Amino acid sequence: MAPWQSPWHNPAALQSPTALEGLNARIVRCRRCARLVAHREAVAAAPPRRYVGRRYWARPLPGFGDPRARLLLVGLAPAAHGGNRTGRMFTGDRSGDWLFDALHHAGFANRPTSAHVGDGLRLRDAYITATIRCAPPDNKPLPDEILACRPYLLHELRLLDRVRVVVGLGRIGWEAYLKARRALGAAPAATRPVFAHGAASDLGDGVTLIACYHPSQQNTFTGKLTMPMLRSVFIHARKLLGSA
Numbered sequence: 001m002a003p004w005q006s007p008w009h010n011p012a013a014l015q016s017p018t019a020l021e022g023l024n025a026r027i028v029r030c031r032r033c034a035r036l037v038a039h040r041e042a043v044a045a046a047p048p049r050r051y052v053g054r055r056y057w058a059r060p061l062p063g064f065g066d067p068r069a070r071l072l073l074v075g076l077a078p079a080a081h082g083g084n085r086t087g088r089m090f091t092g093d094r095s096g097d098w099l100f101d102a103l104h105h106a107g108f109a110n111r112p113t114s115a116h117v118g119d120g121l122r123l124r125d126a127y128i129t130a131t132i133r134c135a136p137p138d139n140k141p142l143p144d145e146i147l148a149c150r151p152y153l154l155h156e157l158r159l160l161d162r163v164r165v166v167v168g169l170g171r172i173g174w175e176a177y178l179k180a181r182r183a184l185g186a187a188p189a190a191t192r193p194v195f196a197h198g199a200a201s202d203l204g205d206g207v208t209l210i211a212c213y214h215p216s217q218q219n220t221f222t223g224k225l226t227m228p229m230l231r232s233v234f235i236h237a238r239k240l241l242g243s244a
């Protein structure tokens with residue numbers, strides 16, 4: 001069954017840039033999680049030496065990419081001095097360097113780097129979102145913060161009705177997508193998805209979920225995730241989607 005025919009798709013939620021823009025305008029004003037609001041603003045007020053004098057975004061991050069995307073990436077959260085500084089997901093930090101290299105290699109991005117919002121980066125057929133939209137202390141959101149932010153992900157999933165391949169960046173992003181599907185009424189997959197790097201799960205409604213280790217420095221510095229491993233995930237996604 002094609003995703004736009006799936007029972008959990010809301011046919012009233014027309015996929016359009018305008019609808020996504022409206023959602024994103026709501027997201028950037030959100031102050032629902034007191035701990036995260038305090039943290040995102042505190043790190044901006046006391047940046048490390050390399051960013052002293054730089055203006056931080058210090059607000060929630062909206063999703064980013066092609067509103068007609070067939071590939072969706074679900075990450076964890078903005079980095080305190082990456083997205084929380086630049087105002088765009090996976091922008092201005094090492095995780096983004098890795099991710100966009102891999103996306104560019106597979107033809108989903110027009111350039112292999114992501115430095116700042118004015119750098120000309122464009123995603124093609126891909127959209128990036130996150131489990132929560134504000135940088136958490138130690139990159140560890142609390143369960144109630146994940147729950148508080150979930151409605152934004154649900155809304156995005158309704159709007160991005162062409163998505164056929166989802167890459168979960170890290171276990172939390174991978175699980176967030178599966179939980180969001182359940183919240184939207186999707187039937188469980190016939191075979192229980194397993195989180196292992198590169199593992200692809202056919203979810204039974206035209207969507208394939210691919211697990212991917214998060215391109216955090218914790219993984220890339222230690223060699224748990226190498227560039228060939230990361231590229232292979234998006235090459236797989238490209239094959240599933242075809243070259244169109």
Ligand code: SF4
Pocket residue numbers: 027030031032033034036037060061132133134145148149
């Ligand atoms: S994490 Fe999500 S729900 Fe919480 S303040 Fe940020 S945008 Fe709002």
